[in-house]
Amino acid sequence: MGNRTDTRGTSMSDDAVRTDSADEAEFRQKVRSWMDEHLPRKRTSNLDDGPLSIHPIPMTPRPRPSVAEELAATKAYQSALYDAGLAGLNWPTEYGGQGLPNRDVEIFNEESAAFEVPATVLTIGLGMCGPTVLEWGTEEVKERYVRPMLRADEIWCQLFSEPGAGSDVASLQMRAERDGDEYVLNGQKVWTSGAHYCDFGVVIARTDPAKPKHRGITMFIVDMRAPGVTIRPLIQITGGSNFNEVFFDDVRVHDSHRLGPENEGWRAAVAMLANERVAIGSGGGGRGNALRPYLDAARARGLDKDPVIRQRLADLYIRQQVLGFIGQRTRAATKAGQAPGPEGSIGKLYGALLSRRASDLGADIAGAGAQAWDDERTDSRWAMAVVGAPGGAIAGGTNEVQRNIIGERVLGLPKEPQVDRDMPFRDLVVGTQRG
Numbered sequence: 001m002g003n004r005t006d007t008r009g010t011s012m013s014d015d016a017v018r019t020d021s022a023d024e025a026e027f028r029q030k031v032r033s034w035m036d037e038h039l040p041r042k043r044t045s046n047l048d049d050g051p052l053s054i055h056p057i058p059m060t061p062r063p064r065p066s067v068a069e070e071l072a073a074t075k076a077y078q079s080a081l082y083d084a085g086l087a088g089l090n091w092p093t094e095y096g097g098q099g100l101p102n103r104d105v106e107i108f109n110e111e112s113a114a115f116e117v118p119a120t121v122l123t124i125g126l127g128m129c130g131p132t133v134l135e136w137g138t139e140e141v142k143e144r145y146v147r148p149m150l151r152a153d154e155i156w157c158q159l160f161s162e163p164g165a166g167s168d169v170a171s172l173q174m175r176a177e178r179d180g181d182e183y184v185l186n187g188q189k190v191w192t193s194g195a196h197y198c199d200f201g202v203v204i205a206r207t208d209p210a211k212p213k214h215r216g217i218t219m220f221i222v223d224m225r226a227p228g229v230t231i232r233p234l235i236q237i238t239g240g241s242n243f244n245e246v247f248f249d250d251v252r253v254h255d256s257h258r259l260g261p262e263n264e265g266w267r268a269a270v271a272m273l274a275n276e277r278v279a280i281g282s283g284g285g286g287r288g289n290a291l292r293p294y295l296d297a298a299r300a301r302g303l304d305k306d307p308v309i310r311q312r313l314a315d316l317y318i319r320q321q322v323l324g325f326i327g328q329r330t331r332a333a334t335k336a337g338q339a340p341g342p343e344g345s346i347g348k349l350y351g352a353l354l355s356r357r358a359s360d361l362g363a364d365i366a367g368a369g370a371q372a373w374d375d376e377r378t379d380s381r382w383a384m385a386v387v388g389a390p391g392g393a394i395a396g397g398t399n400e401v402q403r404n405i406i407g408e409r410v411l412g413l414p415k416e417p418q419v420d421r422d423m424p425f426r427d428l429v430v431g432t433q434r435g
Ligand SMILES: Cc1cc2nc3c(=O)[nH]c(=O)nc-3n(C[C@H](O)[C@H](O)[C@H](O)COP(=O)(O)OP(=O)(O)OC[C@H]3O[C@@H](n4cnc5c(N)ncnc54)[C@H](O)[C@@H]3O)c2cc1C
Pocket: 054, 157, 158, 159, 160, 161, 162, 163, 164, 165, 166, 167, 168, 190, 191, 192, 193, 194, 243, 391, 392, 394, 395, 396, 397, 398, 399, 400, 401, 404, 416
């Protein structure tokens, strides 16, 4: 596959451009013109992320914007994108989407990869919650929530993990008890990215503990500012504080905010987790200049002639390309109308392993400079990358869990023994529950 660089420095695939139909070429031009008018081009890396990111590696040396600044920038960008008819490209038109084919989403991603897009805080909402609400929400709910989500007037989070239920999230203990037209939610969630700035969340809770653990769960939309919701920040090793503990004390949710049938929330949760793996694992596209910051750092320290460093730079480049191709394959499947499947785990796992490898290389190039820990110093980005990378091996399902999924559902290996699968949840010894 050949690559070329156009006169303004855009790196793109020749093949992608060559296969555009006339309509697609026109759409590509529209996206590029809009991006050029509204956003700066990337300075260094297509792995670059801000402090609110779920991606572990911030690559551009710069003072961190505050949460308020990043939210304001995101909202301004997304509402302008919406007004230009470029948001929700393949979402239904009746809820504010554009109803365009998935190929146009791919073109948008290819073109936007060259720009500093301030939309990381929308990954969970648009990548995971939106498709879930569209699939499982009632007409009334879709009418109310999808458009403001697309415009980033309202930002969403995902409330799945609990202190005793992470990899095995079906062991969750949070209760939702029916009371007339409402459910009453009690319990605790943890590691909730962005809860402190989000307006709404998708939550799963146990509605029938007499059923086996996967069969007594229901999914709801919850207002993050409802009475009884308490959000407490958790400080991360990076010094940032992007995720939270969220406590629910008699939080009332109307039945109309149930997503899917009662006790069948597990199906919706599995679909949302598959979208999560794709949202985290298959972005990028393998083009752009992701090698640039490593190369620049090596040159600055006179290591660009070092044969070992050169070998590792080449290895990183190759792996970045492979990740891009995995992403293309996932998007091609989506384009062919397939829902995200277990193959999404391959990109998620590969991306997490690559982040670790890349941050190690950056730290080795920077040497003692990688110990720097203030935002103003160029080398501090490597320190941040090293401590941030392990989170990528946990968020969205750990590396071990992705390997289990790939083994069982892609390679067809025997399933792990699940002795508790058919037992009533209330009889299990999980979390704080002692059977
Ligand atoms: C940056 C970040 C952002 C996050 N954001 C969110 C969010 O927005 N919303 C949310 O709900 N959650 C979020 N999480 C939580 C995340 O989904 C969980 O941390 C993850 O699923 C792992 O669960 P756990 O931490 O409870 O670890 P555990 O499940 O307790 O795992 C502990 C260890 O045991 C291993 N292990 C567990 N089960 C198996 C098995 N069957 N086979 C082999 N090994 C196994 C794991 O791989 C891990 O090494 C986030 C986490 C991170 C790091």
